[in-house]
Amino acid sequence: RTYGLGAGASGRVFGHSGDSGNPTLAEFSINSWNGLDFYDLSVIDGYNLPMKIIPANGGCPTVTCGSANCPDAYHYPTDDTKTHGCATTDYTVEFGY
Numbered sequence: 001r002t003y004g005l006g007a008g009a010s011g012r013v014f015g016h017s018g019d020s021g022n023p024t025l026a027e028f029s030i031n032s033w034n035g036l037d038f039y040d041l042s043v044i045d046g047y048n049l050p051m052k053i054i055p056a057n058g059g060c061p062t063v064t065c066g067s068a069n070c071p072d073a074y075h076y077p078t079d080d081t082k083t084h085g086c087a088t089t090d091y092t093v094e095f096g097y
Helices: none
Strands: 010-014 025-033 036-042 051-055 063-065 084-087 091-095
Touching: 036 051, 036 063
Parallel strands: none
Antiparallel strands: 010 025, 025 036, 036 084, 051 063, 051 091
16 A cells, blocks of 8 residues: 655654554655655564564665664654654655564
8 A cells, every 4th residue: 555745744654563552653854954754663662563664765765663672763763863854755664574
C-alpha cells in the first residue's frame, strides 16, 4: 500500500500485529525546513515488530530496527542523534522485514 504526504506534513507510521502493545514508530516531517525531510524510528513507547525506513534518495541513510535495543532508534525523548535529514524524496517503510 502506498500513501502520499504533502509538503509540510508530519506524523507517525506504525504497524500492529495482534494485541502487541505499544508499537515501533516511524516518524516523519516532510519538507519541513529548507527543502529537507526529517525522519527517525522510535522505541520510546515500546517495540512490537521490526521496521525499516528506506529513502529513495540514495544519499540518505536507511534506518533499521530489528529489536528493542536497536541502535538506529530513539530510546528516550532527548536522544537527539537519531533523526536524519534528507533532501525531500520518497520513502519506503518495511514492517517485519
